[in-house]
Amino acid sequence: MSVKTLVIDGKAVTGRAGETIFNVAWENGVRIPRLCHVGGLSDVGACRLCLVEIEGQRKLAAACLTPVEEGMVVHTSSERLKEHRRLILELLLAERNHVCAVCVMNGACELQDLAAELGVDHVRLRYRFPKLGVDTSHERFGQDQNRCILCTRCVRVCDEVEGAHTKDVFGRGSGSLIINDMGGPWGESDTCTSCGKCVQVCPTGALFSKGKSVAEMRKDRGFLKYIVTAREKREWIR
Amino acid sequence: MPPDASKPTATVKDNREKMLERAMSRHHYSGDALIEVLHAAQELYGFLSIPLLQSIARKLRLPPSRVLGVATFYHFFSLAPKGEHFFQVCTGTACYVAGAQSLLDVLERRCCKSGGTSPDGKVSVQSARCIGSCGLAPAVIYDGKILARLTPEQLNAELDRIGVK
């Protein structure tokens, strides 16, 4: 397998051909922010937080979808990128009703953490306050559209790993919603296997386990690597 | 013998089912043909009901959420029945510059919001992205026919004529 040598944030690193900038960066301790990427699932490049600058290229590139090339010089945290990321987070925070104080994921939410990490101390945009529902019909899980950032991790894990394809995206634009089957209550879904993978990969409080308190509600995505490597390589590693 | 009101409807329905089936088989029940099949279904039934989508999902062997996701992504597909009359106001740039908004205002005031159907089921209103008849701006498609260079007065008169309060 051919190896590519490149520079990420001034650090000479190597990656395998076909590996993404995102993966090589993380393997080398450069943590590029992301909300839609999860190792083990396909990438869609939707959250735009992992955009990086590549020298010699006019356009910014989504690190999660761009394979490493020999001699590439990548910058992952220029002032311009940080500014863009802050504003993207503000767009997300203003889009739906993210009231951290009354969210079961308060303290363990990827959106909340990223906002803190990037120094978003207030939102300069107008909050939009859409009227959105909460579905608690499922025996074990709940779904709150108010906290959904439409990263589609749940849609992908349900389709690609569990194989049920219970979830998909309804509508379009800012009116998009994550639905179950024909849009009915989650609890009445006849395709959902109640495996809970969608809850575990959800970065915010949009999908949660019922009956858990704020401190108890923690998510773990470790299962993904376990299942995916088992399926692809017949290796069961934790 | 008094005519049985339910009979003709039943035959029509059977026929439609058969025609939809034919549309699906023409595409070998391929999931790739979902949009073609939805077009056919909407043409036959006027709108896409959830049970109809469910049966399409089953026939094309697709997950239900994907079928609903596709049906709601495209503006052409409607999940609710249309009214007796259907006004589509073109809001393309040429029509907009020529005053399409005032036509939409008349319809929204007298009938219902754009994208909806009046409570009595009489009129459905929709705004359309450029219908490609910019020479006729502002244009409205009314029950499939184009009304060219329409004024709010003419529109009001037509609404009066079909009995909109």
Added chain:
Amino acid sequence: MDSLERKVRVATAWLGGCSGCHMSLLDMDERLLELADRIELCASPLTDYKDFPPVDVALVEGAVANQDHLEHIRHIRANSKILVSFGDCAVTGNVPAMRNAYGVEDVLNEAYRANTSVVVGVPVGNAVVPRLLGRVRPVHEVVAVDLFLQGCPPDAQAIHELLAALVEGRRPALEGRRFG
């Protein structure tokens, strides 16, 4: 910000909020005593005051939810050198703003008619209960804000850092603070 010779004039105010941020302020415990040497608390819901005085620093808790808040925050802005949005309600609108997805009428109806055993009426149009604004707004949507202190409530440590920094004339180190 230059270090000040005189005591820093500080006021706190309380708009549409739950007073939790003020409770957290009190959680500074003995550090309050240490700050007291360098700060003059000119006005606060914890003290008794009639008019909001001119101050160096104003900590404003709560969102702008009614007509009184609106007038109050405008007055505070005009009389403060540094205005701090103090806690999530001031910074984001937080819980009070959750009513924004619904109309004021619906909200009043739920509160005063639908869910009460004795219907007395909806308190609108009188001089006693201030009129609700159509939309609950974070403070910076109404007036310019100089510093933001997130948290519901912000913890005592952060409040102390903020006040200590302002007293010392330096920019407070509030990196990594988060909403909620």
Added chain:
Amino acid sequence: MTFEELMEQQARELERQRALSRRIYCCTAAGCVSCGAEAVRKAVAAEIKSRELDGTMEVCGTGCMGLCSQGPLVRTSDDGALYGNVEAADAAALVSAAPADDPRLAQRRIDTSTPFFVKQKKIVLANSGVVDPERIADYIAAGGYQALAKAVAEMTPREVIAEVRASGLRGRGGAGYPTALKWELVAKQPGATKYVVCNADEGDPGAFMDRSVLEGDPHRVLEGMAIAGYAVGAQQGYVYVRGEYTLAIQRLQAAIRQAERERLLGSRIFEDTFQFRVDLRIGAGAFVCGEETALIASIEGRRGQPRQRPPYPPESGLWGKPTLINNVETFANIPPILVNGGEWFAGIGSAPSTGTKVFALAGKIVNTGLIEVPMGTSLREIVFDIGGGVPGGGEFKAAQTGGPSGGCIPAEFLDTPVDFESLARIGSIMGSGGLIVMDKTSSMVDVARYFMEFCMEESCGKCIPCRAGTAQMHDILTRILKREATRADLEMLERLCVLLGETSLCGLGQTAPNPVLSTLKYFRREYEELLPAEHSAAGGER
């Protein structure tokens, strides 16, 4: 069909047409149909029948004749006279010995020596208004399918591409990518399965060029596609056409059937091993599907959401196979290029923008309709000479080109030549060819808000900057118009323009700020005037 048979057919049909004393062409494009063209055509047909003129006269429907504002339009073949605002009652006069002498018709006669007609140069629209789009014989009589015959019988795929390269043709969908380069990319991909897609999902509000080409000359587009299929090694083509274009769909369907029957599409085309089939895919109302990768998703029956490029469709397109996607007008240019040679085409226009461009004129302009001019014609010639200027002596303020991805061009740039580079230099784009004229009564902030609303409603919702950013920008523009916005809001608007441009996933989001940017650049005062004065004091009340 063999080449000889094609030539025979052409000769036969020309013979038949020459035997007629008059052909009466009725424009039956959507514009004229909506003001009663069908009634005119029927009346003329009835008149011919009742006077038993069947063998000597005939009426035929045609594609757009261009002057949509004066429809229904009718042209008579023997004297070439063009009449506007024709009614069914004029039928008798139209079949009379000397229609031009009829007092009613004389009034309706349109002077074709005016700049509107003289300044145009028709390549793409050469057949529009001349052939009956519902009869393949008409197209063949006009020399149709001879380019395909030439390509298949006399040229190698490489030579076809070389000819296209020599022409300098650039994609007419908006971006102006060199067509030959795209073809080459697809041609050199390995593998037996490749696709050719015609992007007819014309969605810019105010644009109806592709619709007119499809309605007026559908065979031309099919021929162009087949030539492309031969050049790149594809056996299957798709036309992805807007669902709203019912007439274009009908005519395309009929054209495909006719071409298959004549063995001009299908297998063994011109007795060669080359085979090429074309199927229609009907769009369902999503502007974003004009974007290549979204269009592919839609043809595959999925939500029309774009994906990251690369890989580009020439490498991995429909079902992962190499796919050539060109716009309607691009394909329509191919047959004349092969017949007349690439050099002929390159000699027209202003290099590096060669050939002609079709524009749809609309808005505050006298001659609304469809025009075709050589690249490099100045905006002033288009708006004032061809378009006849602003009606009622109004004052020209700006021309909007490129739809929601384009910009507003102010009067000071009226002498700019209209080509890809010049328009880009002044902050707009060529786009697909919509050209909307605004006068003093148009508020440029409102125009910007209008386009932002369009982008917001058409955003697919996949990436955040476009999904939430267009909504926020629309909100700010609305507040500016209501005089409720502050200077900080205006600054945020500009900041969002940069964000969307640099971080959106696809072209729709990346170009969504353009109408705002160009109006801010040239009409900033209109924005400033809407900011309430008391808000401009820094640090004060918001």
